[in-house]
Amino acid sequence: MTRRTIEHPDVTDSRIGAPFFSTWRVGTPERQRETVEAIGRTWERRTWPTADLLAYHVYTGHDGSTLLHYSQWASEAAYEAFVKVHRQERVDEIDVLVPGIERVGLGRYWRHRSRERAVGDARVPGLVVAVRIDFPAEAAEERAHWVDLVLKALADDPVGHRGLISAHFHLSTDGSHVLNYAEWESARAYDEVLAAPGEGIGAPTEQWERVRMYPGVTRFTAGRYEHALGLVP
Known part of the structure; x- marks a missing residue:
């Protein structure tokens, strides 16, 4: 059934x-x-x-x-x-x-890597953000490296993202993009991170700058659900 x-x-x-x-x-x-x-x-x-x-x-x-x-x-x-x-x-x-x-x-897709929820974290996501990150055909092999940079930047971020429960990075089988399925505590928590000093998600660190300026990325688009x-x- x-x-x-x-x-x-x-x-x-x-x-x-x-x-x-x-x-x-x-x-x-x-x-x-x-x-x-x-x-x-x-x-x-x-x-x-x-x-x-x-x-x-x-x-x-x-x-x-x-x-x-x-x-x-x-x-x-x-x-x-x-x-x-x-x-x-x-x-x-x-x-x-x-x-x-x-x-x-x-x-x-196939799931490449995740920032999984912390052990014991029982929060129910109030918001799911689906972020698509586009790459040109010749840069398809760079997608996994870019995801690795993001997860490293998240792990070392001195500000942290208290409202972020988890983030799951999927690579499209056609080689064109990455899809991040991110679970947030609430829309308000997500908005607070976006409104913090800097350019979007992430503190103004060298690692986040490498993520933002990565040469293989052509476009970011996001939807809230x-x-x-x-x-x-």
Whole structure:
């Protein structure tokens, strides 16, 4: 069977071989709520499709228009098998309930490294920030090094980020970008870090300057989200 959960996903689950992120654009906050409910109802009416899908989570964007989808697959092959047999009937039912959904795109990843939550930290994330960091094709191999620099800068930051619970850096399989799935205590905590002296996240240290000025990075884009729906077997 399929059941809902209010728990956030365990991004570090060792069984995840193929984490996927995608975005839908639905237009308004009301349609965000309607679409989340349509997804929940559509999935609950059906048996869980495969043991190779560990969980499926949906988040509402603070922009009032988008939904972020995060699915945890054991392998890309398992996802492709799901697409052949199970996906279309779910899409069709959701589209009947909420017509006009724009499916912006699906990104395939593997998780490179994480700044995991501290032992004993039981805070529930009030905000998820998805940050995309773009690299040119010729710099695809530099992505892992850039992530390593970020994690080193975070570890040595004298200011610290009390509101940051965890940060999980994923490399896209097409080589084009890094996606950081970051869990924050609240939107206020995130805003306070952004408002601190300096340029965005990070204290004005030499290590953070190396991160910001890294020659392989072409663009940063970020979206703010709240966990709206979790589906698990």
